Amino acid sequence: xxxxxxxxxxxxxxxxxxxxxxxxxxxxxxxxxxxxxxxxxxxxxxxxxxxxxxxxxxxxxxxxxxxxxxxxxxxxxxxxxxxxxxxxxxxxxxxxxxxxxxxxxxxxxxxxxxxxxxxxxxxxxxxxxxxxxxxxxxxxxxxxxxxxxxxxxxxxxxxxxxxxxxxxxxxxxxxxxxxxxxxxxxxxxxxxxxxxxxxxxxxxxxxxxxxxxxxxxxxxxxxxxxxxxxxxxxxxxxxxxxxxxxxxxxxxxxxxxxxxxxxxxxxxxxxxxxxxxxxxxxxxxxxxxxxxxxxxxxxxxxxxxxxxxxxxxxxxxxxxxxxxxxxxxxxxxxxxxxxxxxxxxxxxxxxxxxxxxxxxxxxxxxxx
Amino acid sequence: xxxxxxxxxxxxxxxxxxxxxxxxxxxxxxxxxxxxxxxxxxxxxxxxxxxxxxxxxxxxxxxxxxxxxxxxxxxxxxxxxxxxxxxxxxxxxxxxxxxxxxxxxxxxxxxxxxxxxxxxxxxxxxxxxxxxxxxxxxxxxxxxxxxxxxxxxxxxxxxxxxxxxxxxxxxxxxxxxxxxxxxxxxxxxxxxxxxxxxxxxxxxxxxxxxxxxxxxxxxxxxxxxxxxxxxxxxxxxxxxxxxxxxxxxxxxxxxxxx
Numbered sequence: 001x002x003x004x005x006x007x008x009x010x011x012x013x014x015x016x017x018x019x020x021x022x023x024x025x026x027x028x029x030x031x032x033x034x035x036x037x038x039x040x041x042x043x044x045x046x047x048x049x050x051x052x053x054x055x056x057x058x059x060x061x062x063x064x065x066x067x068x069x070x071x072x073x074x075x076x077x078x079x080x081x082x083x084x085x086x087x088x089x090x091x092x093x094x095x096x097x098x099x100x101x102x103x104x105x106x107x108x109x110x111x112x113x114x115x116x117x118x119x120x121x122x123x124x125x126x127x128x129x130x131x132x133x134x135x136x137x138x139x140x141x142x143x144x145x146x147x148x149x150x151x152x153x154x155x156x157x158x159x160x161x162x163x164x165x166x167x168x169x170x171x172x173x174x175x176x177x178x179x180x181x182x183x184x185x186x187x188x189x190x191x192x193x194x195x196x197x198x199x200x201x202x203x204x205x206x207x208x209x210x211x212x213x214x215x216x217x218x219x220x221x222x223x224x225x226x227x228x229x230x231x232x233x234x235x236x237x238x239x240x241x242x243x244x245x246x247x248x249x250x251x252x253x254x255x256x257x258x259x260x261x262x263x264x265x266x267x268x269x270x271x272x273x274x275x276x277x278x279x280x281x282x283x284x285x286x287x288x289x290x291x292x293x294x295x296x297x298x299x300x301x302x303x304x305x306x307x308x309x310x311x312x313x314x315x316x317x318x319x320x321x322x323x324x325x326x327x328x329x330x331x332x333x334x335x336x337x338x339x340x341x342x343x344x345x346x347x348x349x350x351x352x353x354x355x356x357x358x359x360x361x362x363x364x365x366x367x368x
Numbered sequence: 369x370x371x372x373x374x375x376x377x378x379x380x381x382x383x384x385x386x387x388x389x390x391x392x393x394x395x396x397x398x399x400x401x402x403x404x405x406x407x408x409x410x411x412x413x414x415x416x417x418x419x420x421x422x423x424x425x426x427x428x429x430x431x432x433x434x435x436x437x438x439x440x441x442x443x444x445x446x447x448x449x450x451x452x453x454x455x456x457x458x459x460x461x462x463x464x465x466x467x468x469x470x471x472x473x474x475x476x477x478x479x480x481x482x483x484x485x486x487x488x489x490x491x492x493x494x495x496x497x498x499x500x501x502x503x504x505x506x507x508x509x510x511x512x513x514x515x516x517x518x519x520x521x522x523x524x525x526x527x528x529x530x531x532x533x534x535x536x537x538x539x540x541x542x543x544x545x546x547x548x549x550x551x552x553x554x555x556x557x558x559x560x561x562x563x564x565x566x567x568x569x570x571x572x573x574x575x576x577x578x579x580x581x582x583x584x585x586x587x588x589x590x591x592x593x594x595x596x597x598x599x600x601x602x603x604x605x606x607x608x609x610x611x612x613x614x615x616x617x618x619x620x621x622x623x624x625x626x
Contacts, residue, residue: 040465041461041464041465043461067464067465069460069464069494071457071490072486072487072489072490073486075454075457075486075487076454076457076460076486076487076490077457079450079451079454079457079458079461079487080457080458080460080461080464081461082450082451082454082457082458082461083430083448083450083457083458083459083460083461083462083463083464083465084461084462084464084465085461086428086448086458086461086462087428087461087462087465087466087469088465089465091461091465105451106451106454109449109450109451113448113449216428216446216447216448216462217428217446217466217469218425218426218427218428218445218446218466218469219424219425219444219445219446220425220426221425224440224443224444224445224446224447225446226440226446226447226448227447227448227449228440228448228449229449230437230438230449232438
């Protein structure tokens with residue numbers, strides 16, 4: 001059990017205004033990021049490998065007058081989050097792959113009703129019950145629309161406990177900005193691994209509640225608010241969907257992010273996200289030592305996909321190598337961005353297998 | 369679904385003493401409900417209650433998926449939709465975030481007793497301080513009159529053309545009696561709207577349920593036996609008689625828990 005990590009205390013550390021460094025697992029770092037972002041509501045259902053997160057929230061939310069509910073199911077949990085979002089609270093749920101499948105109906109409703117919420121998926125092996133080892137096999141589900149209907153959600157891919165903290169912290173702002181769900185896509189490795197995280201002094205206190213005039217608060221002093229995704233009138237839903245697509249277009253233009261590592265002059269360009277990006281980084285460094293001009297593009301947002309930097313790099317790079325803990329999912333988006341201008345190779349491990357530095361280095365050497 | 373203003377005759381001279389009017393909580397619009405349907409009566413009873421308790425401006429309702437799916441077109445207070453059956457989970461999220469608001473769900477028998485069985489049981493078991501109006505008419509009206517979990521044995525529906533077979537389709541569910549064993553459920557009553565007398569009793573029960581929440585006592589639920597002439601293949605009067613007979617014989621009217 002790693003749920004013993006203490007939440008950071010104010011006034012501790014080397015002095016006022018100093019950053020705090022705390023050892024936490026990724027799941028707990030995610031929880032602390034949520035609390036400091038002003039999250040006031042968490043509902044979830046136990047599933048490995050994300051259990052440290054609800055355990056952390058069950059203790060920490062009480063300290064900030066928040067609400068924690070262990071729900072009867074994933075369906076109930078996502079819909080409790082729906083209700084909390086309806087009422088204007090910053091709300092979050094988390095799970096791992098099979099549980100996230102159950103939440104897809106609710107995510108579609110959140111998007112359809114334009115409600116902000118943060119959903120965390122610490123992916124495990126699938127399909128079916130699979131196993132509890134790290135995986136990246138939920139990429140398609142996350143970025144291509146896991147539920148029914150035309151909708152998009154921002155998908156953030158952290159690669160460390162520090163980023164589990166920071167990305168979750170910012171995810172609530174992105175969700176509120178667009179009135180749309182945001183997904184944190186991690187994996188069992190990121191969730192369980194303990195690493196030091198640094199909390200900057202300026203975000204030591206939970207954010208205040210944001211003003212949401214559309215929320216249901218009781219109609220005192222205004223006309224009633226209605227939250228709905230049902231539009232039966234002839235052509236009404238089409239018009240609404242056009243407006244939603246405009247919003248998704250704005251998200252696509254504004255939110256795409258990627259980290260570049262040794263990309264300048266690269267002939268072999270690796271593309272990897274999350275845990276695998278860290279292994280890829282080590283493999284790129286090892287390749288450079290051997291005189292191979294290798295670099296890495298690490299998508300930080302999976303939707304919107306940072307296709308622009310890949311498109312630009314495709315003009316100069318000789319070959320792309322996509323590495324994933326899946327049978328090959330993100331590689332399709334890389335190929336779309338490369339658009340046939342250069343060769344795209346793939347290396348994947350499945351069912352709990354994690355690509356090693358040696359495996360990736362051998363693959364890079366094979367491409368030279 | 370016309371929602372035009374009702375073109376009812378206006379009094380040129382207001383009556384000396386106004387003793388009956390449309391509740392402020394009920395919008396002055398035509399509804400989509402079929403002739404003889406009970407929903408209109410139940411909507412009105414809920415709205416009268418909200419007016420009388422003076423809670424309209426702090427009420428938040430959760431509409432179901434089913435015949436009452438567009439209840440927000442008829443109610444003059446804050447309303448959200450919910451995914452089919454998840455209604456009590458959505459209400460839980462709202463109430464926990466805003467404990468000072470009055471939160472109620474309005475659900476049919478498919479929403480509450482089939483797809484949402486887990487949600488209603490656990491909301492009651494947590495003792496959520498919400499009110500549930502459960503409309504039991506024994507069929508899926510919105511989708512074309514299929515068998516509901518509450519459909520009586522032998523009752524003909526779109527999916528039980530020869531009548532509900534207990535052997536093939538299982539038994540009709542008595543939700544209130546099931547929930548009564550849960551300590552979190554504080555006020556449970558079954559009423560009907562098949563006669564003027566029963567409508568008055570239904571109103572009293574709905575008011576008690578809302579008061580249970582106002583007083584912070586915990587989970588309250590009123591099951592309302594309601595007519596569906598369209599999918600019972602009966603006239604409105606025959607439908608009322610059916611509730612008075614077979615339906616209320618199987619689902620006894622009265623307080624189940626208080």
